[in-house]
Amino acid sequence: MPGKFFKRGPSATAGSPIRTTVTDMTEGVIWRHLVSFAFPLFVGNIFQQLYNTVDSVVVGNFVGADALGAVTSTISIVFTLIGLFIGMAMGASVVISQYFGAKDLVNLRKSTHTAVVATVGLSIILSAVGYLSTPTLLRLMNTPESVMREAVVYLQIYSLGLIGLMLYNMGSAILRAVGDSRRPLFFLIFSSILNIVLDLLFVIVFHAGVAGVAYATILSQLVSGLIIFWLLFRSHEPHSLTWREMRVDYGILKRVIMLGLPTGLQMAVTGFSNVFVQGYINAYGAASTAGWGVYSRIDSFVILPIQSMAMAITTFVGQNAGARRPDRIRKGLRDCMTISIGLTFLIVAAIYAAAPFTVSLFNRDEQVIYYGVLFLRLNSIFDPLNVTNQIHAGALRGVGDAKTPMFIMLGSFVLLRQIYLFIISRLTHSIYFIALGYPAGWLACSLLMMWHVRQSGWERKIELLAAR
Numbered sequence: 001m002p003g004k005f006f007k008r009g010p011s012a013t014a015g016s017p018i019r020t021t022v023t024d025m026t027e028g029v030i031w032r033h034l035v036s037f038a039f040p041l042f043v044g045n046i047f048q049q050l051y052n053t054v055d056s057v058v059v060g061n062f063v064g065a066d067a068l069g070a071v072t073s074t075i076s077i078v079f080t081l082i083g084l085f086i087g088m089a090m091g092a093s094v095v096i097s098q099y100f101g102a103k104d105l106v107n108l109r110k111s112t113h114t115a116v117v118a119t120v121g122l123s124i125i126l127s128a129v130g131y132l133s134t135p136t137l138l139r140l141m142n143t144p145e146s147v148m149r150e151a152v153v154y155l156q157i158y159s160l161g162l163i164g165l166m167l168y169n170m171g172s173a174i175l176r177a178v179g180d181s182r183r184p185l186f187f188l189i190f191s192s193i194l195n196i197v198l199d200l201l202f203v204i205v206f207h208a209g210v211a212g213v214a215y216a217t218i219l220s221q222l223v224s225g226l227i228i229f230w231l232l233f234r235s236h237e238p239h240s241l242t243w244r245e246m247r248v249d250y251g252i253l254k255r256v257i258m259l260g261l262p263t264g265l266q267m268a269v270t271g272f273s274n275v276f277v278q279g280y281i282n283a284y285g286a287a288s289t290a291g292w293g294v295y296s297r298i299d300s301f302v303i304l305p306i307q308s309m310a311m312a313i314t315t316f317v318g319q320n321a322g323a324r325r326p327d328r329i330r331k332g333l334r335d336c337m338t339i340s341i342g343l344t345f346l347i348v349a350a351i352y353a354a355a356p357f358t359v360s361l362f363n364r365d366e367q368v369i370y371y372g373v374l375f376l377r378l379n380s381i382f383d384p385l386n387v388t389n390q391i392h393a394g395a396l397r398g399v400g401d402a403k404t405p406m407f408i409m410l411g412s413f414v415l416l417r418q419i420y421l422f423i424i425s426r427l428t429h430s431i432y433f434i435a436l437g438y439p440a441g442w443l444a445c446s447l448l449m450m451w452h453v454r455q456s457g458w459e460r461k462i463e464l465l466a467a468r
Helices: 030-062 065-072 075-101 105-140 145-160 162-177 183-205 209-234 250-282 286-302 304-322 326-353 355-360 366-380 385-398 403-427 431-435 437-455 458-466
Strands: none
Touching: 030 065, 030 162, 030 183, 030 209, 030 286, 030 304, 030 326, 065 145, 065 209, 065 286, 075 105, 075 145, 075 162, 075 250, 075 286, 075 304, 075 385, 105 145, 105 162, 105 250, 145 162, 145 209, 145 286, 162 183, 162 209, 162 304, 183 209, 250 286, 250 403, 250 431, 250 437, 286 304, 286 326, 286 355, 286 366, 304 326, 304 385, 326 355, 326 366, 326 385, 355 366, 366 431, 385 403, 385 437, 403 431, 403 437, 431 437
């Protein structure tokens, strides 16, 4: 629902009505704002996940099980590389949403341009790091020799194309901050379809194998990034981009870093920790590696409603913090939790029942299917635990408290998970207990987050932060 905002330009005044594509969440029915904002994110996230999922399906069916293992075994490394940037994008989104809620046009524009310049610089650094560190990271994971060569090829090509992924995500973060979650969806759907076409073209027609799906992915991501920035440059709304304003405001950059760095470090370190989790799984052979990769691809869809609602609550809280509306923040959090829990249970039930069929879409090898179904059914029943930690973390980030979720999630997803795996791997050789490493971290995080909510006067903290 378009909100009431101010006109673009030096003479803009707060509250001047104009028809826009942004959404002012400081007024209106809360649950409708959350659902209408989160639904395009959910659909968009589905298509974004299709990038790597389609890669896996194509190579698993047209190249082979080892190629499937090569592509899917890189998930943790990719998340390590882009985790830091995703956190920075979240930080930028919070800053922009708060300026939007406060109707501060000058700083709104400074923050959007600062975010874009920082994105380009960071993409160059991460591409270089990813390309150079690929062989070392794959060896840390105990990657089976049968998939090592193709895994190196896929990950190095993917690393060189990170700028497209980062441009799209930062552009989307800017639009989400002002309540526009629909237009990025349309461009993402287009580029996802393009990725499918290019995957089939490079693999079936050109016989390019793993390298082909890597090129298809980075080309499609680049298209989505360029389209969304074309949109921002063509826009006449307050968050639009112009070349003459393309500079860094170091005060705003510092604020973005302070908000985004904790989340980014948490994601990057968690991703790096999962490299070692993958190492435990890889020790059981190439079929286990491929099966775990298939599980990871499918589970990434299960968690999408939670992630979408968490992004919605971050924007909602950010805008209402800027507008000094702590009453709406508390109500929004309750609505968000209720909706997220219901959706997650429904999706988990469907995935559990369809596990054999879903896994077989990736590869027909009996051992790959066995491991994929085992991991999927064992772990998916614990996915509702993520509702508590993700939604509360999103709300905390919305009011500028990124450190608390960082410490809780690092402690749970990294420290406690690694301790669990270290101990359990010495007590038993059963892969069932190794596979429970993920849920062990989720459970710890949920318990710690609930303890924090109850013991720290968290609602009062939101009210104080929102009143600053």
